[in-house]
Every structure is written in structure tokens, then in C-alpha cells.
Amino acid sequence: xxxxxxxxxxxxxxxxxxxxxxxxxxxxxxxxxxxxxxxxxxxxxxxxxxxxxxxxxxxxxxxxxxxxxxxxxxxxxxxxxxxxxxxxxxxxxxxxxxxxxxxxxxxxxxxxxxxx
Amino acid sequence: xxxxxxxxxxxxxxxxxxxxxxxxxxxxxxxxxxxxxxxxxxxxxxxxxxxxxxxxxxxxxxxxxxxxxxxxxxxxxxxxxxxxxxxxxxxxxxxxxxxxxxxxxxxxxxxx
Numbered sequence: 001x002x003x004x005x006x007x008x009x010x011x012x013x014x015x016x017x018x019x020x021x022x023x024x025x026x027x028x029x030x031x032x033x034x035x036x037x038x039x040x041x042x043x044x045x046x047x048x049x050x051x052x053x054x055x056x057x058x059x060x061x062x063x064x065x066x067x068x069x070x071x072x073x074x075x076x077x078x079x080x081x082x083x084x085x086x087x088x089x090x091x092x093x094x095x096x097x098x099x100x101x102x103x104x105x106x107x108x109x110x111x112x113x114x115x116x
Numbered sequence: 117x118x119x120x121x122x123x124x125x126x127x128x129x130x131x132x133x134x135x136x137x138x139x140x141x142x143x144x145x146x147x148x149x150x151x152x153x154x155x156x157x158x159x160x161x162x163x164x165x166x167x168x169x170x171x172x173x174x175x176x177x178x179x180x181x182x183x184x185x186x187x188x189x190x191x192x193x194x195x196x197x198x199x200x201x202x203x204x205x206x207x208x209x210x211x212x213x214x215x216x217x218x219x220x221x222x223x224x225x226x227x228x
Contacts, residue, residue: 004159006159035218040220041220042203042218042219042220042221043160043218088157090159090160092159104150104162104165105162106162107152107159107160107161107162108159109158109159110157110158110159112157
């Protein structure tokens with residue numbers, strides 16, 4: 001089935017450790033995104049990537065890093081520099097609607113990161 | 117992208133139509149209205165989008181006012197599984213790289 005796969009679903013991190021969240025899509029989408037969601041709040045953009053080997057900072061990039069070596073993959077690393085990493089992380093991707101009706105962004109199921 | 121305003125919460129009786137409003141008074145001519153919903157601890161699910169004409173799919177209908185400053189998402193026969201936070205977003209027609217800005221959304225609770 002086509003879609004966006006995030007792993008792991010739940011991750012516990014000790015303070016001072018870096019962790020990497022995986023995001024893979026088989027939708028042949030060009031753009032990929034990482035969002036962070038805190039309880040009771042909307043989504044905040046961390047990083048996004050338009051094409052392979054290129055990515056841009058979003059609104060809250062500090063303490064995070066990404067790579068885009070393959071079209072299908074956009075892993076997010078939460079570094080020890082991120083002061084408050086406990087959150088729900090969402091990966092997304094999009095393709096331009098060739099009918100000219102705008103582009104739709106599709107989301108993965110999310111990953112819960114908890115710092116212990 | 118233009119900002120949107122939605123009520124914080126709404127209730128709807130099971131089997132009845134759920135009408136979720138959204139104001140986007142600063143929407144520009146090339147911006148689309150998108151609706152997503154999110155069930156707790158899951159990723160947002162795309163529902164529908166439109167530019168200026170009303171749209172309908174298997175999940176919902178989208179009614180956009182003639183001046184495009186507001187819209188209404190209609191779930192024709194709400195079920196308990198439709199309980200979720202519903203997000204209204206406006207974004208422009210451009211390349212696939214445009215970012216998406218979610219606000220706080222509307223918590224819809226479908227009551228038995």
C-alpha cells in the first residue's frame with residue numbers, strides 16, 4: 001500500500017542523547033516535511049525538503065537536523081541541543097496536483113518522543 | 117498563507133450533519149481552502165479542499181462563500197468515529213514545497 005511510514009511509533013530518549021526518527025514514503029512525492037505537535041496545540045514546521053539533497057529550516061529548526069539523500073526518505077535527528085524534545089512528531093509529503101488544483105499534503109501516523 | 121479562525125469546540129448528535137465553520141477573511145485569489153482532521157495520537161487525515169466552487173467527496177462537502185472569506189465543512193451523517201480535531205487551512209497554489217500552517221482547529225465531539 002502507498003503511504004508514509006514513520007518509525008518508531010514510541011521512543012524514549014535519555015537527556016543528552018541524539019535520536020533519529022525515520023520517515024519513508026512510497027508515494028513518489030517530491031516534497032517532505034517534519035512537524036512537531038505539542039499537547040493541545042497545532043503543528044509547527046521543523047524542516048522541509050523540496051528535492052533530494054536540499055532542505056530548508058522551518059519555524060523551529062533549532063536542535064534538529066535532517067538529511068534528504070533519497071527521494072523516499074527524510075530522517076529527523078533530535079539532538080541534545082533541543083531543550084524540550086518531548087512531543088509528537090509528524091512527517092508529511094506532497095506532490096503538485098497536475099490538474100492545477102493545488103497540492104495536498106499527506107501525513108504519516110506520527111512518532112511519540114519522550115525524554116526520560 | 118492567510119490565517120484562519122475556527123471555533124474551539126463543537127458538539128453534534130450522532131447521525132446528524134456536522135457543520136464546521138471557518139473564517140479566512142484575508143484569503144487571496146490563488147489560495148485554496150483545505151480541511152484536515154486529527155484523531156488523538158494519529159497523524160492528520162486529509163478530508164477535502166477547494167478554491168471557490170463547492171466540493172464534495174466520499175467523506176464530506178465543502179461550501180465556500182461567494183466572497184471566499186469563509187467556508188463550512190459538512191459531514192452529512194456524523195458518526196462517533198468522526199470525533200476529532202478539524203483543521204481549516206488556506207494555502208496558495210504553488211510548487212510542492214510550500215509549508216503548511218496549522219492553527220488550533222475545532223474539537224468536534226459526536227454524541228451518541
